[in-house]
Amino acid sequence: MAIPSSLQEIRQLSFDKSLKQSLSQQLYIGLRQLMLNGQLPAKCQLPSSRNLAEQLNLGRNTVMAAYEQLQAEGYISSKRGAGSFVASPLPDQLHSAKASILESSPATKVTRHSSQNSDDINQSFCVGVPDLSAFPHKIWQRIAQQLGKHSQDYMGYGDEAGFWPLRRAIAQYLQQSRAANCQPEQVMITAGAQQALDLCMRLLLSTDDVLAMESPGYRGVMRALRLTGNEHIPCPVDQYGLNPEVIFKAKQKPKLIYCSPANQYPMGEVLSLERKMALLSWAAENDSWIIEDDYDSEYHYQHRPLACMQGLDQHQRVIYMGSFSKTLYPGMRLGYLVLPEPLVKTFSQARFASYGQPPLLSQAQVACFMEEGHFNRHLRRMRIAYKEKLLALQDAMQCLLPWGQTLERQAGMHIVFIAKEGIDDRRLVGELEQRKLYASALSDYCHGGEDLNGLVLGFANTAANKMHSKVHVIRNVLAELYPA
Structure with a gap:
C-alpha cells in the first residue's frame, strides 16, 4: 500500500508527555498547525490511523481521537474506503488561529501555545451565549445537593x-x-x-x-x-x-x-x-x-x-x-x-x-x-432582560455604525449588521478579537456563494449599560480600517 507523502511532514512532529495536554491533543494541534501553514495542503491524503500510530510510536486510539476531533471541526474529511483528506477549504472562521499558532511555536514542533481566556470568549458579543450571570445558581445547586443524596441511582x-x-x-x-x-x-x-x-x-x-x-x-x-x-x-x-x-x-x-x-x-x-x-x-x-x-x-x-x-x-x-x-x-x-x-x-x-x-x-x-x-420562571425573566439588551444594542448600532445596516429584530439572542460593499468582515472580526470583542463574520454563514458581509453579534451575555461603549469600539475599528 502506498504511503501518503503527507507522512514526511507529520514525522517532524514531536511530543512531550510531561505536558498537561494529552498526546491526542498534541497530535491534533500539530496536524492542525501543519494544515494551516500549508505543509499539509488541501485535499492531500493523510496516513491511516494504524500507519500513523506505528510511525509516531503512538497508540492507535490516540491517533483516532486526534483524527476525530479534526474531522468534527471540519479540518479533514473521510471517504469510505479511500481514507482521510485535508479539507478544502479549511474552516473560514479559523483564519485568525493560523497566526496565533504560528507565533506560538515552530512549525515542526508541538509545544504549549496561548489560548483565549474562556471568560473573554463567553462575553462581548459571542454568539449563542446566554446571560450566565443571571442563571439561578442557588436553585441549581440545591437540586444538585438533593440528587446527590441518591447519587447511586444515577451511576x-x-x-x-x-x-x-x-x-x-x-x-x-x-x-x-x-x-x-x-x-x-x-x-x-x-x-x-x-x-x-x-x-x-x-x-x-x-x-x-x-x-x-x-x-x-x-x-x-x-x-x-x-x-x-x-x-x-x-x-x-x-x-x-x-x-x-x-x-x-x-x-x-x-x-x-x-x-x-x-x-x-x-x-x-x-x-x-x-x-x-x-x-x-x-x-x-x-x-x-x-x-x-x-x-x-x-x-x-x-x-x-x-x-x-x-x-x-x-x-x-x-x-x-x-x-x-x-x-x-x-x-x-x-x-x-x-x-x-x-x-x-x-x-x-x-x-x-x-x-x-x-x-x-x-x-x-x-x-x-x-x-x-x-425553567419557565427563568425564561420569563430572561425575556425581559434580553429585550432590554436588544433595544440598547440596536440603538447604539444605529447611532454609531453608518458603515452598514442594522437589521431590526424582535426575537433571539443576536443581531445582524450588514456592512457596505468593500468591507472585509473577516478582517474586521480579527481586529475586534484583538480588543476582546468576539463577533462572527456574516460571510461565514453563507453556503451558496452570496455576496454578503457584516457582523453577527450575540448580546445576551453583555450588560445593557455596556452596549454603547462596546459598539463604540466597533466604530473605532471601522473608522481606522475604512475612513470616510
Whole structure:
C-alpha cells in the first residue's frame, strides 16, 4: 500500500508527555498547525490511523481521537474506503488561529501555545451565549445537593433514549409552549444540538443523497455534513424565511431539509405559514425529512413563542431539534430530538451504540428544574432582560455604525449588521478579537456563494449599560480600517 507523502511532514512532529495536554491533543494541534501553514495542503491524503500510530510510536486510539476531533471541526474529511483528506477549504472562521499558532511555536514542533481566556470568549458579543450571570445558581445547586443524596441511582446505565422524567418534562413543555404534537416516547436526549444533527445525517442520508439548507444558515449543519461527505443545496432566505422554490425545482430531490422556521438563523425572519405547509406537503410526497431547528424560539419579545412546524405536520416528516444551551447554559451539553414514531427505535439504538448518553445526573437535574417550575420562571425573566439588551444594542448600532445596516429584530439572542460593499468582515472580526470583542463574520454563514458581509453579534451575555461603549469600539475599528 502506498504511503501518503503527507507522512514526511507529520514525522517532524514531536511530543512531550510531561505536558498537561494529552498526546491526542498534541497530535491534533500539530496536524492542525501543519494544515494551516500549508505543509499539509488541501485535499492531500493523510496516513491511516494504524500507519500513523506505528510511525509516531503512538497508540492507535490516540491517533483516532486526534483524527476525530479534526474531522468534527471540519479540518479533514473521510471517504469510505479511500481514507482521510485535508479539507478544502479549511474552516473560514479559523483564519485568525493560523497566526496565533504560528507565533506560538515552530512549525515542526508541538509545544504549549496561548489560548483565549474562556471568560473573554463567553462575553462581548459571542454568539449563542446566554446571560450566565443571571442563571439561578442557588436553585441549581440545591437540586444538585438533593440528587446527590441518591447519587447511586444515577451511576448506572439508563434508558437508551434518555432519562424518562426529562423526556416527559420536555414533551409537556413543548406541548404547552410550542403546540408540539408529541409524546415522551418520541423525545430522545442528545449531547447538544450538534450530536443531534450528526445523528440525523448519519442515519437518514445515503451516500448519494443531498441535504437542502438555508443560506445564510447555521454553520453547524455544514460541520455535520462534512462528516458524511454528502452534498448540499443552498436555499436563499428572504423576508418570509427559507425560499423553497429551489427545493421544488431541484433535479435531485433532497432527502433532508434543514430550516429554522421560528427565527431564521442568522437573519431572523419567520417562515411564512404558506411556505411551512408547502414544505410539509412536499416532504410527504417525496419521502423526505425536515429538521426543524428551534434553537431559541423561547425568546420572542412582542408576542408569545410561535407554534412549531412539527405541530402542523400530519405525515410525521418533521424532526424537531432543541437544546438547553441557550435557555440554561452551553457547558451543559444537553439537547433533544422529537422524532417521528417510525424513527424512534433506530435513532435511540444508534445514539446509544455510538455515543452512549449524557450523564444521568445532569439529565435528572434538568428534569427537576423543569418539574419544579424553575425553567419557565427563568425564561420569563430572561425575556425581559434580553429585550432590554436588544433595544440598547440596536440603538447604539444605529447611532454609531453608518458603515452598514442594522437589521431590526424582535426575537433571539443576536443581531445582524450588514456592512457596505468593500468591507472585509473577516478582517474586521480579527481586529475586534484583538480588543476582546468576539463577533462572527456574516460571510461565514453563507453556503451558496452570496455576496454578503457584516457582523453577527450575540448580546445576551453583555450588560445593557455596556452596549454603547462596546459598539463604540466597533466604530473605532471601522473608522481606522475604512475612513470616510
